[in-house]
Amino acid sequence: MIGFPVKHSYSAIMHNAAFKELGINANYDLFEIEPENLESEFRRLIKQDVSGFNITIPYKEKIIKFLDEVDSEAGLTGAVNTVKVNEDRSTKGFNTDGAGFIIHLTEIVGFAPDGKKVSILGAGGAAKAISIQLAKNRAKSILLFDIDRRKSEALASKLQLTFPDCDAWSVSDVDVLLQDKPDLLINATPVGMDKEDELVFDPEYFHRDLIVYDLIYNPAETALLREARRKGCTGVFNGLGMLLYQGVLAFKIWLEVEPPKQVMEKALREALAK
């Protein structure tokens, strides 16, 4: 994994557990690279015996110009979280964040976005990746709120342009996200990572049929999820599933082998419980 910082990442834990389970002689390493060294270090690393990389904050966009090819999903999102290094050392970028989220949402949570109303807090990298997938999976509407209004407006415009059947809007008041009575509410901001972070939503607007999905996985229960559970919301999920499935997809891209999902999930849960 390439990023700055990278120490916080749980990806090495799940991928190394998968290599061990499959008897693959490989290692997932973390490379903390300073911004001014990104290109030189990346070019140095791809010459070595590497099958691929994950890219994390703050390089998911910056890495694109150093790649030989980018797949259409990543191109649309404008961000790459997975790089495949081919035998001839050429590179191709992918984004498995959005696809990992949608696999978890549809196959594990059991939520079909088709015709549904979705509200998203945040319009940064993760919101971009998941909203594109939700629109692609025919969500009826997507409401976005970001403290930086320009970001939510830009993302809403991009969604409207690319997916005209999906009603995508940027709203200027966070309460509108819930007043619209969405089927699915997603937190795509870091708000909640700090245990002291307060709830940004008015709990009055939570309704029983609501599914609440927080992309944060550490802590496992944010103030948002705690409140949603207290209010009896129908489904309450943290970001562990998205983390797992973006990793599963990346593993398949790098090694063209089906990874052991249960082993990866167990490794993640054990690490997070510590």
Ligand code: NAP
């Ligand atoms: P990001 O690019 O920094 O986007 C977060 C956005 O939320 C920024 O535009 C930020 O604005 C905005 N924001 C911050 N506080 C807000 C508030 N109170 N109300 C509305 N908007 C607010 O970060 P990201 O990469 O998208 O990540 C977002 C979250 O998703 C993080 O917690 C990350 O850990 C999580 N994530 C989880 C997974 C997973 O696999 N589970 C994968 C990717 C990301 P400013 O920039 O102005 O602060």
